[in-house]
Amino acid sequence: MSLIVAARFDTFDEAAVAARKLCTEGFTEDDIHTFYINTAGEHARFPIGGDRVADPDSKGGHFGAVAGASALGLLFALLGGLIAARLAASILIVIAAAGVGAYLGALAGALWVVGRGRRGRPGVPPAPDVHPGLRQAGVMLALHVSPDRDAAARKVLSEAGGRDIERAQGRWLNGKWEDFDPLRPPRRVDAPSMAG
Incomplete structure (x- = not known):
């Protein structure tokens, strides 16, 4: 060396x-x-580009997406069911409302969880093992x-x-x-x- x-x-x-x-x-x-x-992030270590398999700040994002999709999907399905019952409309309103709710919930849930390590406490830098010094x-x-x-x-x-x-x-x-x-x-x- x-x-x-x-x-x-x-x-x-x-x-x-x-x-x-x-x-x-x-x-x-x-x-x-x-x-x-x-x-x-631009060193093209992988065939589709990038340096790492995943961004360290994205840890747990998939759990947030599933939880958000479940919660808002169910809420929108209930609201769609109430609206469909009041208007004597078809079941398609319930299905569409559940789909929209699941989509919005997945997005909101993932965004809520992603980067939580950075949002931690104001003024406290992230742990060096999570974000080592970069060139x-x-x-x-x-x-x-x-x-x-x-x-x-x-x-x-x-x-x-x-x-x-x-x-x-x-x-x-x-x-x-x-x-x-x-x-x-x-x-x-x-x-x-x-x-x-």
């Missing part, structure tokens, strides 16, 4: 300026890998460094405008961070101070 220091930039031009600064500090082009990271979209400049050059690399990246500087252990092969995983939470580190 190799030590890798990386930073995020807004444009490829900004990353190119940082790469030139790194080269003037003695790093080689084979030690620098620049690539773009998509927004979370922001942007241009990533990754740098293969030796442990003794780590601080210098972070300082140059910071001075060049790099944000969200992180350190990782990974496989560096042919000038690229081969095992980079955009879904793995980053281990962010601070850049050394100008005086250090």
Whole structure:
């Protein structure tokens, strides 16, 4: 495993300026890998797209849909039955009312349950295991460094405008961070101070 220091930039031009600064500090082009990271959810890990099998906030949504469909479907069927009895109308009104109620209930029930973890208590962030730190979209400049050059690399990246500087252990092969995983939470580190 190799030590890798990386930073995020807004444009490829900004990353190119940082790469030139790194080269003037003695790093080689084979030690620098620049690539773009998509927004979370757009990494196409599955055939139909997306990063995960399900959104963590959707947990329990199907139970809310079934409960809402049952409750409102029954309520609308009763109301439809009362209306049908008063107007001496056909049973189709009861069936239609039950269907409309079930549809609206499923929608309302699912929406009520989905995201409840986020609504929890105001001002309290969600648990980190539910929503681990994600990388922001942007241009990533990754740098293969030796442990003794780590601080210098972070300082140059910071001075060049790099944000969200992180350190990782990974496989560096042919000038690229081969095992980079955009879904793995980053281990962010601070850049050394100008005086250090």
